[in-house]
Amino acid sequence: MNARALLRGTYVRLVAKILVLAFLATSLYNVVTFSQSTQAAVSQSFDDSARVDMYGLTDGLTDPALFEQYLESLVNIEKVTTFYDSLQQDAPAGVRLLSAFDQGMPVADFAGGETFEQGYGTQETVQGPYEDPVLGKQVVNVKSVQLNEAAFDFYNLAGQDDTELDWTAVDYESDTIPVLLGADYEGVYAVGDRLAADYYFKPTQMRVVGFLSPSASMFYQGDINYFLDDHLVVPYPKSITGAAESDPEFYGILAFAMLHANIAVERGQPDSAVFRALQGAATSSGFDQYALLSVPSYLTQFASVRALVHDNFALVLTVECLIAAAALVMSGILTSSATRRRERRIRIAWELGQSRSDLERAALTIVAVEYAGLAAVFLAATHLLPHEDSSTRTLCLTLIALLGAVDLLRRRTQFTHTIRHRPRSEP
Structure with missing residues (x-):
């Protein structure tokens, strides 16, 4: 048988x-x-280290004419950059400036598909390829977020295969800017590839140094899980004070973008710690056109x-x-x-x-x-x-x-x- x-x-x-x-x-x-x-x-988005009070920071130049006046003055731009640096470097213990800003980044000869474009998956319209006058090439507006080292560390963002971003090498006056790509970019670009981008009307070469871990996310504009899988991640330099003289238009726009940030304050710290930090930065820089916004929804969303x-x-x-x-x-x-x-x-x-x-x-x-x-x-x-x-x-x-x-x-x-x-x- x-x-x-x-x-x-x-x-x-x-x-x-x-x-x-x-x-x-x-x-x-x-x-x-x-x-x-x-x-x-x-462990990433909801770690105990993220149990903080959050405040929103923005400029107070709501009048477009006053804003243009600031951008046209090198002295005023230097005030903004000094204010940012002072708040980032001289803030008391337990107070962190988390600077992050998203925008569509025009990238020439983009190799990815529609899913990477700014507006895809939202109510916005996807623009598609168009001729960029700065680069003189066909570009696509891709999803991008720029952030400083404090925000990168606070949200426990990390590169795959232990890839570390060398923040000391982030110099906007150098030939290239090191960038990270979201996990969905694997197979589209590789480490070492260069992207030609129009960064605030300045032709910029961006060099891919690694990919974020899958499902990397951060808190952004009330969204506690703002995923970065399909984003181009551009690091801010540690300081741009003194750089505006070489290109006032670029650094003027960049300075105000960096100023739009969140301030994370450890639980138990009094509100006065934030005010003291802001007042100190304003005194040292001469810039007092800022507005502080409370973000009370952060802890509620965090806990829920x-x-x-x-x-x-x-x-x-x-x-x-x-x-x-x-x-x-x-x-x-x-x-x-x-x-x-x-x-x-x-x-x-x-x-x-x-x-x-x-x-x-x-x-x-x-x-x-x-x-x-x-x-x-x-x-x-x-x-x-x-x-x-x-x-x-x-x-x-x-x-x-x-x-x-x-x-x-x-x-x-x-x-x-x-x-x-x-x-x-x-x-």
């Missing part, structure tokens, strides 16, 4: 068992990947999203335990039903004189077929899922192999019990 003959009449049970266990393995894969992603989110992540994971884990229990019970019922039918055939074949080794080989081959089929269905199912995680897939395959080994030992024991004390002379 071979394995095919032994399987006769139990094919449906075998397929049902494979599908039940494949569903269990796939759901386990989903839970583990969900756990990894949520824990990454907790963090709770949502943890509560959802607890719910998912509970559901997975119920699924595992139901799947294992159903698998046991199917196995027992099929095994009883096969045992009768094994006893008959044994009594008719078929060798023990042939019968054992046929019985154990069925186990190998079951778990090989289970692994194949699991691999096919996980490859269809939108999220790929090779380490989690390997973990699940290892558990399938262990379950198969346990099942193999159990079936071997059952086989020995089936033919024991069964004399071949019995009819």
